[in-house]
Amino acid sequence: MSALNSTHDPARRSWIESANAGNADFPIQNLPFGAFVRGGELRTGVAIGDRIVDLRALHDTALLEGDAALACASVRDGTLNALMALDARHVSALRGALSALLAQNAPARSRLESSIDAVLPQMNDVQLTLPCTIGDYTDFLTSLHHTERHGRYKGLADPLPAAFKSLPIAYHGRASSLRVSGGEVRRPYGQYRDAEGRVCFGPAPMLDFELELAAVIGRGNPLTQAIPIDDARAHIFGYCLLNDWSAKTIQWFEQVLGPFLGKSFHSSISPWIVTDEALAPFRKAAPARAAGDPAILPHLHGVQDQQSGGLDLQLFAQLSTAAMRRDHIEPVRITHTHLDNLYWTFAQMVAHHTSNGCNLRTGDLLGSGTISGASDESRACLTELTDAGKKPLALPSGESRIALEDGDEIVLSARASAPGAVSIGFGECRARIAPALPYPHAPYPLPHGEH
Incomplete structure (x- = not known):
């Protein structure tokens, strides 16, 4: 488990001045990888601030030694997977060495400053990509409020699945369509029922965002070997934001075994992985359960996880439309939620995922599910914000929304805060809805499905 050390010192400042701003996502206490x-x-x-430490260029300076040098050398192929698979001490050593090199009084400061554009390029001068190779993607369903609301929208007699309070429910997502923040989300085609109940095929009429946090697996486990609950966090390298875009009409029509085409067309993640070690100051007890809830089974109940399995993390979603941007209207915040709104911890997700002997691998992504709470502002998707379309969301431009339209842009963000600690962020998870492409070789006219 990550413990507090000198890298978390709230008095530490960097000679990269942009890292010292009070609202900086990436102060010297953060140091996320990408x-x-x-x-x-x-x-x-x-x-670090508005710059990036180029790890290959840093390695070539020969300023690193021991475990830190070994860790830095592991990423020369341009992906983080080899680093993430190392023992935690190597990653911690690299993080400690970076913190020392970037500190205001660092002895190597003048040497790094003399080659700053080579070793620390401006973030705006490079193209951010997926931080690692992601082989598998599992998305959980761990907000009680999100799950219960959607059960009511579907007219279920019992809106909360019977298993929900006994295990972290999940489905296996599609890693091939995961993309880094930025760019477009193309409106997908699919089958759905229209207002008259007819089955149609065409561009999805009801697109939605889903605000999630994702864990990125560092060290995996061998096939058949379950990960014990109190060892589970040691297998998580870090966390990033996840927007699990959803074509709700397609999803609700097709969903028998689980989500498929209503989800697999695109998922967005933020480019920076905030390490578990960076989040140590923000650890807290796992969210309390209601009186009368079933007892947690022993393989999902860990003393350490109950004491520190939560995070003091606030999450946000902003929306802007094409008209808002044209008229210079600032994006509007539509969601403000907290990680406390998850019923299960990430350690419990890892322990449950491997409890049947399933092997996780370095780079696997585990989504939390939509992080919705009880309050209106904590509803973390448009379907909930509009009560399944019954209460359109009013925007400052005079527009309203019950679903995302072409040109709409969603920006997710998050901040970890705690008394006595420097607050850290996750960067943005941003994307804009683009119109559906012409369908290739359509065998028949598209009835009622044209957007």
Whole structure:
């Protein structure tokens, strides 16, 4: 388990001045890992203020020694997977060495400053990419409020599945359509029922965002070998934001075994992985359960997890429309939620995922599910914000929404805060809805499905 050390010192400041701003996502206490393209080459790096430590360029300076040098050398292929698979001491050593090199009084400051554009390029001068190779993607369903509301929208007699309070429910997602923040989300085609109950095929009429947090697996486990609950967090390298875009009409019509085409067309993640070690100051007890809830089974109940399995993390979603941007109207915040709104911890998700002997691998992504709470502002998707379309969301431009329209942009963000600690962020998870492409070789006219 990550413990507090000198990298968390709230008095520490960086000679990279942009890292010292009070609202900086990436102060010296954060140091998240990511990947980027520079000069046509894929590189790995660490965010500090508005710059990136190019880990290959840093390694070439020979300023690192021991475990830190070994960890830095592991990422020369341009992905983080080899680093993430190392023992935690190597990653911690690299993080500690980076913190020392970037501190205001660092002895190597003048040497790094003299080659700053080579070793610490501006973030805006490079293209951020997926931080690692993601082989598998599992999305959980761990907000009681989100699950119960959607059960009511579907007219279920018991809106909360019987298993919900006994285990973290999940489905296996599609890793091939995961994309890094930025760019477009193309409106997908699919089958759905229209207002008259007819089955149609065409561009999805009801697109939605879903605000989630995702854990990225560091060290995996061998097939058949379950991960004990109190060891589970040691297998998580870090966390990023996840927007699990949903075509709700397609999803609700097709969903028998679980989500499929209503989800697999696109999922967005933020480019920076905030390490479990960076989040140590923000650890808290797992959210309390209501009186009368079933007891947690022993393989999902860990003393350490109950004491520190939660995070003091606030999450936000903003929406802007094409008309708002044209008229210079600022994006409007539509969701403000907290990780306390999850019924299960990430350690419990990992322990449950492997409890049948399933093997997780380095780079696997585990989504939390939509992080909705009880209050109106904590509803973390448009379906909930509009009560399944019954109460359109009013926007400052005079527009309203019950679903995302072409040109709409969603930006997710998050901040971890705790008394006595420097607050850290996750960067943005941003994307804009683009119109559906013409369907290839359509065998018949598209009835009622044209958007």
